[in-house]
Amino acid sequence: MSLQSKTLSGISWTFLEQFGSKAIGFIVQIILARLIEPEEFGLLGMILIFNAVGNSLSDSGMSQSLIRSDNPDEKDFATVFTMNFVISMFLYLVFWFTAPLISEFYDQPRLTNLIRVYSLVIVINSLFTIQKTRLTYNLNFKYQMKAQLPALLIAGSIGILLAFLDFGVWALVYMEIVTGLALTIIYFFQTRWIPKFTLYREKLSEHFSFGYKITLAGILSRIVRNIFPMIIGKYFSAAMVGYYTRASTMKEFPVATISGTLDKVFYPLFSKIKNDTIKLKKAYQRAQILVLLVLSTIMLLLILTAHPLFGVLLGEKWLPAVPYFQLLCITGIFYPLNKYNSNILKIKGRTDLYLKMAVITQVTLILGIILTVRYGIIPLILSQVVNSFIGALINIHFANKFIDYSFKEQFTDVFKTVFPGLVVFTILFSIIKLSPIFDDIHYFFQLITLGSVFLVLLVFIHLIFKTRSIQELLGLIKTSHIGKPLQKFLK
Structure with a gap:
């Protein structure tokens, strides 16, 4: 298939995937917002910054390096996968042991267990990042849509059920974990790519030299973008954090759907x-x-x-x-x-x-x-x-x-x-x-x-x-x- 044909197909499938996933997420969030109090959303909003930074660090920008590479091979994919997983495990341990300190910072004892469980998302996400990257490199967005939509439907249904059962903020946490697990399983059966825990020094050097600057930039961006809920939670109240995160989520729906759709295709296309x-x-x-x-x-x-x-x-x-x-x-x-x-x-x-x-x-x-x-x-x-x-x-x-x-x-x-x-x-x-x-x-x-x-x-x-x-x-x-x-x- 030619580059133009792949791009035309990519635009269509990416639009369906982005619009479908954002629409499902939006509807789920609307239902959850009516079932869960703003204070509960605020608790999760206080710790989003740590998960955002963790995801940036675990990837180290190396996935984007793979996408812009001319001919990445199995050594490239295995090296980046292994590095992502090792870093994600290290970060999980860091958040596990620092959770009590974070809870003390906010004066919210409930955050300790929330952080320790929610941080599992960082490790889970590292398991399917490379499978998704391989599909993106080949402009194969059809499979990504077929993975994203079922995962969100499954996780959203579980989140709503738990909210009905008065799980509060835990409904939101478990929903994120189920999303990651579902994507990992679906991507595995789609791509049939079995990860290899192997590091190749020359490949690591190549991708890390490109990726670490993107990682640093991404960490700065995510820290500052997510620092607002942290500051609001520290100086104001959990309810205020809930209002802010809900406003931010509502704004992100059209922005992420429209711009995200094109950007997901244009980045690998423009790279070519x-x-x-x-x-x-x-x-x-x-x-x-x-x-x-x-x-x-x-x-x-x-x-x-x-x-x-x-x-x-x-x-x-x-x-x-x-x-x-x-x-x-x-x-x-x-x-x-x-x-x-x-x-x-x-x-x-x-x-x-x-x-x-x-x-x-x-x-x-x-x-x-x-x-x-x-x-x-x-x-x-x-x-x-x-x-x-x-x-x-x-x-x-x-x-x-x-x-x-x-x-x-x-x-x-x-x-x-x-x-x-x-x-x-x-x-x-x-x-x-x-x-x-x-x-x-x-x-x-x-x-x-x-x-x-x-x-x-x-x-x-x-x-x-x-x-x-x-x-x-x-x-x-x-x-x-x-x-x-x-x-x-x-x-």
Whole structure:
């Protein structure tokens, strides 16, 4: 099968896998949010940072090194698998013995056992990472969909059952463990790849030299991204952590589904054309415009309808999370600029610059946290919004060095793509604030009315001005196959 054919197939299957998995996860989380109190979600939110760091360390960025390699063989896969597993076991022991100290830090005795059990996810995930990497390298996303969806359905059903039985936060923990176990089993039967506990020095050196910089950058990113629940849990309350993590999860659903779908295919695809700068720039530019159009539209719509959306889906006990959610949605608009520009550095093998960029952006965020934490949660989240904007500027600066996509060009594309949505959002948001009539309308009808008016006006403006972004989107809609437009990306 040719590269184009694999890519077209990959787009289709990855969309189904990403949308299906995120939809299942979203529905499961909605049900769990109605069965479990915010305080219980908050307890898990306090320890997410440790699991996130553990997963980054156990992989050491070497899986991405495998994907960008020209011809990885069994020695490559065996070496990376063995290293991932050994590191994950070491990290599990570290978290086991430090669990009491972490519990004492939060003044939450229940966290000791939670950490010791939840950290098993790090070890379990290391068992199927290479199988998944092998499929990604070959652009075989059909098998990944057939693994992901059943695993999530099984784990989600068990999580909901345990929540009905009043397991509280343990329902969330066991659900994550079952997900990892199910994926391990399914990937084994799909790929029939039997791991070999073998290390080859030359292979380890090759992949580690590429991966450790990505790992350091990933650790910094995950620490800072997950440090907000930790800080909120330390200085505020478990309920506040629950509100924040719920707001973050709601925001991540569209961001991860849309951008994650394309990124999962584009990273290995762009890696294969990394030496053709002109082709890479053209493909990257069009991908970013499309993702930015869709994500900015969805994020602005979610900000506009946040109050009725939470009322309909989660119930009024979660309404305190609405302001957090609205602010976090702003960071979602900047996501394509941050993600795709930074990916250029990895594709080009410049992990040194990738690490440098990560250090700069995370240091600025930490400074923002230090300056705002004393003033409350809203200023704390605002520091995250500001940092997303700063990070986008930094990523654009670095990426421009390799694909000649200047700041002026990117700013022009971004402005033309996002500005129509901002105009419509400003008009409707002003009407909502100035008119009390919406307070007397049921949440569901508020959601339908605002959503419909916003989308109709936005499409009308884009069509009137014939923006490039809407032309690209219409090109996708007019095709009968979701992957066909990507052929133009590769020309």
